[in-house]
Amino acid sequence: MSTGRPALVIVGAGPRGTGVLERIAANAPELYAGSGLDIHLVDPHAPGGGRIWREEQSPLLWMNSQAQDVTMFTDESVDMAGPVLEGPTLHEWAALDGRTFADRQRQGTYLRWVYERTVAALPPGITVRHHARRALRVSGSRQGRQQVWLEGRSMPLLADLVVLTLGHLDAELDDEQQALGAHAREHGLVHLPPDFTADSDLSALAPGEPVLVRGFGLAFVDLMVLLTEGRGGRHEGDVYVPSGREPVLYVGSRRGVPYHSKIGYDWTGERPPLPRFFGPAETDALLARPGGFDFRRDVWPLVDKELGFAHYHRLFTAHPERTSIAWADFEEKYAAGDGAEIQALVESAVPDPADRLDLGALDHPLDGVRHTSYEELQDGLRAYIEGDLTQRHNPAHSPDSAVFFGLLSVYGQLVRLGDIGPWWHGFFSFMASGPPGPRLRQMQALSRAGILRFVGAGMTVTAEDGVFRAGSATVPGATIEARALVEARLPHPTVERTRDTLLAELYADGAAATPEGLLAVDPADSRVLDRSGTPHPRRFALGPHTDARGSGAFTRPRTGGPAFRQNDATARAALAFLRAISCRVAA
The missing domain is CATH 3.50.50.60 (FAD/NAD(P)-binding domain)
Known part of the structure; x- marks a missing residue:
């Protein structure tokens, strides 16, 4: 050779x-x-798309980014030593409306x-x-x-x-997944462990039968589509017309809610000047610390302040009627303040609590929420999703877009810090990498049709008495039984549990x-x-x-x-x- x-x-x-x-x-x-x-x-x-973006997959599966937001080409914003060679975005190349959510086949062709x-x-x-x-x-x-x-x-x-x-x-199954799989084999149940949904064999999920689904992110969206439209159902406006071949999906997760909808309006006006409080200098300082750094203690306060700056910059400059002091005064005090000082400043300068950024509440929207029955939970979750759709498609809430730009800026710095643990990546995906708005509207229609049922936050799954049982903190004491369980999330292949022999041997050899x-x-x-x-x-x-x-x-x-x-x-x-x-x- x-x-x-x-x-x-x-x-x-x-x-x-x-x-x-x-x-x-x-x-x-x-x-x-x-x-x-x-x-x-x-x-x-095939080169280009590889496995995930291969052209040979269902045309029902969409990208979760608008066509105008997808490019494989560098531009002047990339900090690099090599030359910029610009090229078309997906929407320019495919002559699509820039706000289209193209299917993955089209992306594979691009x-x-x-x-x-x-x-x-x-x-x-x-x-x-x-x-x-x-x-x-x-x-x-x-x-x-x-x-x-x-x-x-x-x-x-x-x-x-x-x-x-x-x-x-792909990853080898962890202890929990191995035990769930063993229970399924012993009792003739269906257990689908973490996988790429487009590669999963869903044929064992029988029409009309309850299916527990753990995971409410993008893998679930794919699962939902393949088990509804993929089985012959169709959406007519806000109504889902079933084919009769769909199972009944009971979905829950740690948060108990789907990822936030993609923002459905165009940005206008000045972008927040980022980075402001978490840029290259702050990252250099973290990397230079002799004893290393702790994400929650040392990094998160910088992230929190940066995202808050993006949010309030937009609120004060685009919606000043909803603030009580001038931006220059707020910015000066915000820059000098920390923790409780910033909280007091925001409370005095932003009268409506709905205009204040609370990242903790956003990350745990069902904390403290309790329902007395699963029927009551369905109404509550549909109202939550409708509220998210309304907010993410209304430019009156444009500080959300500013936070999105802040998340991108922060990500660029966090990449330099290396392994910061899994929490940030999940938070980023929940806030900034959610499904297109039409997918959430489809969730609403499927919920009204009784094909999609919400389980709640802190979802638990047990394997006992020849079935799978699910519960949640949102409906205390209630459980749901099913003979099928799907883990709707990507595998997490550590170097020790990866199924890729090349990576495993690299680690065994001393990497x-x-x-x-x-x-x-x-x-x-x-x-x-x-x-x-x-x-x-x-x-x-x-x-x-x-x-x-x-x-x-x-x-x-x-x-x-x-x-x-x-x-x-x-x-x-x-x-x-x-x-x-x-x-x-x-x-």
């Missing part, structure tokens, strides 16, 4: 791998002109086009070959060529560098992991770290399996996407390393 030319293997040809390849094409004229290079892409799925355009843009002498196989492991010394072993091949690919852009991975079980990488260029903290000179990793995970492989235009910055740094480091090898070979 060796040609004598430098070789790079990218394992994972989805949007992250495609993004790294795009940055290689962008930087090669400066860093690798006139030299030969063989690039091997390894992925059983990603394939980006990949093909990127390959065509590579300088002469750089070749790309796709291997439609799984990569099983990587071997080789730090000083020499790496061997990438592929499923079904007796000889490895030889590589001077390996970049792992593995994307979302470092964070306390959350993420692969540890150098924040400068994403080289894989060993347990002494030393970067591997020939191995890189990017994506959700690493502690440098960003909010996504593609992002909104002009928001400085952290993934683009990471891709650029990795591409430049890889090209510099390969150029040195090429020069030695030529000599």
